[in-house]
Amino acid sequence: MSDDSLKEQIENWMVGQMPIIQMHGGTSVVREANPETGEVVVELGGTCSGCGISNVTATNIKADLIRDFEDVRDVTVKVPSTGDQGSSTVEGGRGGELQFSNESAEHF
Template sequence: MSDSLADRIETWMVGQMPIIRMHGGTSVVREADPETGEVVVELGGTCSGCGISNVTATNIKRDLLADFEEVTDVTVRVPSTGDQGASTVEGGRGGELQHETDAADHF
């Protein structure tokens, strides 16, 4: 039995984007719909307010589209207020995020 698209993307994030965790950032796949091809990833922790978070978001979008045939649309959200909470997923990533509107790729 194969892993879900969300599980495969989570595994990909751990392998392809270790720099996020190494710098105290977090990431979590909030949506991964294999039927529509839509994926939503949220960054948090030290990604919040980081001057290169938009570069990281652009790289994630580009690479997910290239590495997953079924993915057709990627949204990477970068909160401007940081990680609020202790709930995490594999690799110390994830958590509940507090959001605030900032710019195009921020909420």
């Protein structure tokens, strides 16, 4: 499986999750999906930043991606601490150019 096809599959999966995330004003973007290592990086933005349940959302995304995709072994979900997000969004509320500002392990 190529890197792009796994990333595309995960992006499509995330679009399916957007009614929940988007309902709260959140956005997401898949930053990395490596089929060789099984590593996936998803970044949440919009109102996910500072949201009291963003840790629950992140935990659910991690568990569901590992369960639903055979090639996925490790998932990192990042949420910006500033609430900043890029100006572009795409179908389903996925964010275009989110830039996280908190990469600490304690954030999630």
